[in-house]
Amino acid sequence: MQRILQPGEIEALDHIDFPRVRLPQLATLFQERAARLRQLAGGHAIADYLLFAARLVEAQHHLASRAPQPAPLEASVAQRASAHGMPLLPAAENLPPGWQDTLRALLAELQGDAAVPASLSTVFTHLAALDGAALDALARQVLAGGPGREDLAAAPLVMAALQVGFATRAAALPVQDVPFAEPPTICPVCGSAPVASVLRIGGAAGGHRYLHCGTCATEWHMVRVKCSHCESTKGVRYQGLQNAQAEPAGKADTRQAVLAETCEQCHTYRKLVNQEQDPFVDPVADDLASLTLDLLMGDTEFSRASGNPLLAI
Ligand SMILES: [Zn+2]
Ligand SMILES: [Zn+2]
CATH class of the missing domain: 3.90.1670.10 (FdhE-like domain)
Structure with missing residues (x-):
């Protein structure tokens, strides 16, 4: 027999008992990903690429532990995003401060590493020669998924540096500030796919x-x-x-x-x-x-x- 729910029980039903959003755990995110890539590389047809990716993600782990703490989010930003159902910090308009320093440190750590394909040496030189404005423009192209042909090989390196900055900022957010974004198929924090x-x-x-x-x-x-x-x-x-x-x-x-x-x-x-x-x-x-x-x-x-x-x- 169905019984009538009391007001307190109705509220309890309305409450979701699992997390709607899981913010990244910086201490383990890149470390576990690198370990998984190494595990998957064993006997794999693209083992060399997976080992390069593992090395790249290991560098991300080192850099994430050194990344400066992001500034606290202004209350008006969270309120505006929530009111309009928009992502909190759309990626292209909110490049993480210091991401270019992270990229330079990433290039320095990987330069000459045995896991890095020799063909990437020209990419390293190219990226090191770009000024701040050109790097920001390249970052926005990569985030939009459309780097030019000449920048295609640079994209994973640029993206790796950006991921460190974006994940560091996401990890520091109060989870209650993350809005319900529309459409729900994009990231409620940065609007990416x-x-x-x-x-x-x-x-x-x-x-x-x-x-x-x-x-x-x-x-x-x-x-x-x-x-x-x-x-x-x-x-x-x-x-x-x-x-x-x-x-x-x-x-x-x-x-x-x-x-x-x-x-x-x-x-x-x-x-x-x-x-x-x-x-x-x-x-x-x-x-x-x-x-x-x-x-x-x-x-x-x-x-x-x-x-x-x-x-x-
Ligand atoms: Zn569909
Ligand atoms: Zn995101």
Whole structure:
């Protein structure tokens, strides 16, 4: 028999008991990602690139621990974002102060490292020669996903420096200042596209799907039945490497740690990495290492919804 809820119980039902937003944990974010990249590189067809990416992310870890604490957010910024359903600090208009120093330190740490492809030496020279205004312009191009051909190889290095600055700032935010942004398919902190989504385990977030920002590493919740690109709830399916046939969401062979989530409405796909299958999955690292799945998807009607920040193509 159904009983009538008391006012206090109704309020309790209204309260979400898992985090809507997970801000990055700087102490472990880059360290765990680097370890995952090294693990995935073993015997991999693109092992050299994954090892280079691991070295890049290790440098990010060193630099994040030295990054200056960002200035506290002005109350009016949070109020305006919340009132208009806008991201808190849209990335291109809010480049992190000091990101250019981070880039120079990153280049200094990686210069001559055995894991860095020799072909990048001209890129290092090119970046070192750019003045502040040119670097900011390049950063905005990279964030918009459209660096020119000559800057393509520089993009992962620029993005790595920007990620340190953006993640440092996101990590310092009071979580209650993060607005509900529209559309909910963009990062509520910096307005960037998610690189992939992740099914988390453990703690209050366990069993929930989060979209992972490729720029500031903030994660925000989205129910699994929705397309992470157009929010459609119709025609969302999963496709993995081990079962090349698409299966409906919820009925997929979820024994695979990385699946492509496809949408018949917007004809895009984005990967879902599943901690229930492998607790060490990382949205950026596992997306990068599952290029074979992207090749398989290249033969379908679905195109990638957004790029990987560490990939120079
Ligand atoms: Zn973000
Ligand atoms: Zn869609």
